Amino acid sequence: MSHQGDETYLPAFAPGKSPHESPYISYGTPYPKACAHHVASTFHARRVYILASGALSRNTSDLPTLVSALESEIGDGAVVGIRKGVKPHSHYSDILELVHEAKTANADILVTLGGGSLTDAAKVIALALANDATTLDDLETLYFDSPSLRHPLLPATIPIICIPTSLSAGEYTPLAGATNDATKHKHSFQHLSIGPRLVILSPELSTTTPLPIWLSTGVRAIDHCVEAICSTASTAEGDATAAKGLRQLVPGLLATKTAPRDLAPRMRCLLGARDAIGCGLLRVPMGASHGIGHQLGPLGVGHGDTSCVLLPAVMRFNRPVNAAKQDAVLRVLWGEAAVAAVLARRGLDRESADLGAVLDALFRELGLPRSLKEVGVGREGLPALAEGSLRDRYCRSNPVPLREGGQVMEILEMVVGD
Numbered sequence: 001m002s003h004q005g006d007e008t009y010l011p012a013f014a015p016g017k018s019p020h021e022s023p024y025i026s027y028g029t030p031y032p033k034a035c036a037h038h039v040a041s042t043f044h045a046r047r048v049y050i051l052a053s054g055a056l057s058r059n060t061s062d063l064p065t066l067v068s069a070l071e072s073e074i075g076d077g078a079v080v081g082i083r084k085g086v087k088p089h090s091h092y093s094d095i096l097e098l099v100h101e102a103k104t105a106n107a108d109i110l111v112t113l114g115g116g117s118l119t120d121a122a123k124v125i126a127l128a129l130a131n132d133a134t135t136l137d138d139l140e141t142l143y144f145d146s147p148s149l150r151h152p153l154l155p156a157t158i159p160i161i162c163i164p165t166s167l168s169a170g171e172y173t174p175l176a177g178a179t180n181d182a183t184k185h186k187h188s189f190q191h192l193s194i195g196p197r198l199v200i201l202s203p204e205l206s207t208t209t210p211l212p213i214w215l216s217t218g219v220r221a222i223d224h225c226v227e228a229i230c231s232t233a234s235t236a237e238g239d240a241t242a243a244k245g246l247r248q249l250v251p252g253l254l255a256t257k258t259a260p261r262d263l264a265p266r267m268r269c270l271l272g273a274r275d276a277i278g279c280g281l282l283r284v285p286m287g288a289s290h291g292i293g294h295q296l297g298p299l300g301v302g303h304g305d306t307s308c309v310l311l312p313a314v315m316r317f318n319r320p321v322n323a324a325k326q327d328a329v330l331r332v333l334w335g336e337a338a339v340a341a342v343l344a345r346r347g348l349d350r351e352s353a354d355l356g357a358v359l360d361a362l363f364r365e366l367g368l369p370r371s372l373k374e375v376g377v378g379r380e381g382l383p384a385l386a387e388g389s390l391r392d393r394y395c396r397s398n399p400v401p402l403r404e405g406g407q408v409m410e411i412l413e414m415v416v417g418d
Contacts (some may be wrong), residue, residue, distance in 0.1 A: 007034060012172055012274055013281065021192075025274065027201040027267070031163050032069035034200050035111060040073050042198070043159050047080045049102045051122055053114025053165060054085020060208050066113060066163075080105035089186055089339060090120040090178040092139050095293035099128045101381055102158075110160045112196075114305055115209070116123050116168030121305070123176035123194040126156035130193075136182070143178075155193035162196045165209045166217040166270055167249075168303055169224075169277040177297070184298045199274075203266035211260050215366045216304025216306045218253045218269055221248065221276035223307035224332035226359070227287045228279035228320065230325045232399050238284040241275055243332045248272030250362065251338040257366050260363060288402055289314040291395035295388040301375045308368040309375060313414040316356035317407075318399045325399075326355040333358060371417025382412050 007029040011022040023326070026034045039045050048070055052063045063082070067365055070078045076399050086094040102110070102125060110126065112118040124139070132156050133139055141150040174195035179186045206214060225242035228234060249272035255265035274351035280286070292314075293306030301309075333339050334350050339362070343353070346361045353361075360370065369375050377385070386408035389395050395402040402408055 013278055017309055018402065021195065021197075022201050023196050024411075025199045025201060027270075031200045031202040031205055032066045035066060035161060035163060036069040036073035038161065038198055039070060039109055039111070043109055043161075046074055046078060046158070047106055047108045048074075048078055049081040049083075049105060049107035049110050050079060051083045051086065051098070051110065051112045051114070051118045053118065055210075056114055056165065056208055057084040062205060062208065063113060066111075080107055086117055086121050088300070088302065090117045090124065090176070091181050092136050092178060093181050095121055095124050095139065095178060096134065096136065098125050099134060102365060103129060108158065110158055112160065112162045112171075113165075115164060115166040115213070116170050119162055119164070119168070119170045119196070120176040120178060122160050122162070122196070123156075123174070124178045124189050126158050126160060126194050127153075127189060127191055129158055130154045130156045136180070139178070140180070142189055144190045145188070153191060155191060157193070159198075160194075160196040161198045161200065163200045163202065163205065163271075165206055166213055167221045167273040167396070168217045169221055169273040171196050172274060172277045175264035177294070179298055186294060186298050201267070201270045203270060206266050206270070207261060207263075211257070212303070212368070213304065215253055215257060216302060216308055216368055218249055218273070218304070219311070219363060219366070219368060220307045221269075221273040223293075223311050224276040224279055224286070225287050226311060226315070226329055226355075227247070227289055228284045229329050230322050230399060231284050231287060231397070232322065233285050233397070234325065235282065235284060238282045239328065240281050241278045241282065245272045245279070245330050246329070246370050247336060249276065250333060251336050253295065253337055254342060254362075254367060284404040285397035286394045287314060287318065288389075288395050288398040288408075291392035291398065291402070292385070292389045292408060292411065294392050294394070295385055296375075296377065299377055299381065299385075301377065305369050305375050308363050309370060309372060309415050310411070312356040312359040312363070312370075313411050314398070315359060316354070316414065317370060317411050319356070320400075322399045330355055333362075352361040371415050372412065373417030377417055379418055382409060382416065386412060
C-alpha cells in the first residue's frame with residue numbers, strides 16, 4: 001500500500017491485536033486527496049460508489065469536493081453512484097436499494113462519508129453483494145445468529161473506505177447492525193471480511209457534525225472503554241487500551257464542548273475512539289449499557305444517546321460486584337487535570353463519589369440527555385424494552401447477568417425521568 005509524503009498512514013492496531021486484518025488509518029492530508037490517492041493507488045479501483053451523510057450533502061460542499069478529487073485522480077465517471085443519507089440503524093429497505101444500485105453500476109469500491117449508520121450499511125451491502133442477497137428474506141440468512149444462516153457464507157470482496165464524521169468508531173470492526181423494517185428488530189452481522197480497509201480521519205470534516213452528535217458518539221466510545229475495564233472478563237491488555245482511550249476522549253470532549261472549532265482536541269477524540277473500539281477487538285465482552293442500548297436504537301434513540309442515559313445507571317447497578325474495577329476507571333478519570341477540575345467544580349469529592357456519579361456529572365457538563373424521557377421513551381414502553389433486552393448477549397455478559405425482566409426494569413427505573 002502506498003502513501004503520500006505529508007500523510008500519517010499506518011495500521012490502526014498493532015499486528016496480531018485484531019482478529020481480522022487491521023484497517024489502516026490516514027490523517028494529515030486533506031481527506032479528498034487521501035481518498036482519491038488510495039482508491040487509485042492502494043486499491044486500484046475505478047468505479048466508486050459513495051454513501052454520504054444526508055445532512056453533510058445538504059449543508060456543505062464536502063461531497064462534491066470528494067467527487068471532484070476522485071474524478072481528477074481516476075477520470076470522469078469514476079463515481080458510479082451516490083446515496084445521500086440512510087435511515088438511522090441501517091434498515092433493510094435502504095440496504096437492498098443500495099445493493100441493487102451498486103451491483104447495477106458494477107462498483108468496485110465503497111466509500112462512506114459520514115457517521116455510523118452509513119458504515120454499518122456499507123458492511124452489510126458488501127456481504128450481501130458477495131452472497132447475491134437481494135431480498136429481505138435473503139438478508140435474514142446473513143446475520144450471525146440467524147436460525148437460517150446460509151452455509152457457506154461467502155466473504156465480502158468489495159473494499160470499503162470510511163471517512164467518519166462522528167466518534168462511533170464502527171469503521172474499525174467487522175461487525176454491523178441492521179434493522180428489519182417489518183419486525184423492527186436490529187440484527188448483528190459479522191464476518192471477518194466486512195471490516196473497512198481504510199479509515200481516513202479528518203478533524204476539519206468533523207466540525208460539520210452537529211456538536212451534540214459529536215459529543216454523544218464520544219460518550220458511546222467512553223462506554224466501550226468503561227464497560228471493557230468493568231467486565232468480569234477484562235484483561236490487562238484490554239484495560240490498558242481502554243484507559244488510553246479514556247485519557248484521550250474525556251478531556252478531548254470537554255475541550256471540544258468549550259471550543260468546538262479547535263481541531264487538536266477533535267483529533268485527540270478521533271484517536272481515542274480508535275482505542276475505545278480496540279477493546280472490543282480484544283474480545284472483551286461489553287455489559288448492560290450496550291445490551292439495553294441495542295434495544296433503544298430501533299425506538300429512534302441514537303447510539304450515543306443510549307450510552308448517555310444508561311451507562312451511569314448500569315454502573316450503579318453493577319457496583320456491588322465490580323467496585324474495584326469501577327475504582328480503576330475513577331483513577332483514570334481523576335488523573336486527568338481537566339476532568340478533575342470539572343468534577344470538583346460540580347461538587348464531587350474524589351474519595352466519596354462513585355463512578356455512576358462521576359459519569360453523570362461529566363455527561364451533564366457536556367449537555368447531553370440523562371433520562372429516557374429526554375430521548376422520547378415513555379414509561380409505557382419499558383416492559384417490552386426490558387423483555388427485548390434479555391435476548392441481547394451483552395445483557396448476559398453484564399457483570400450481574402441480566403436474566404429476568406425485573407433486573408432490567410431496576411436499571412430503567414433509575415433513568416425513566418418522569
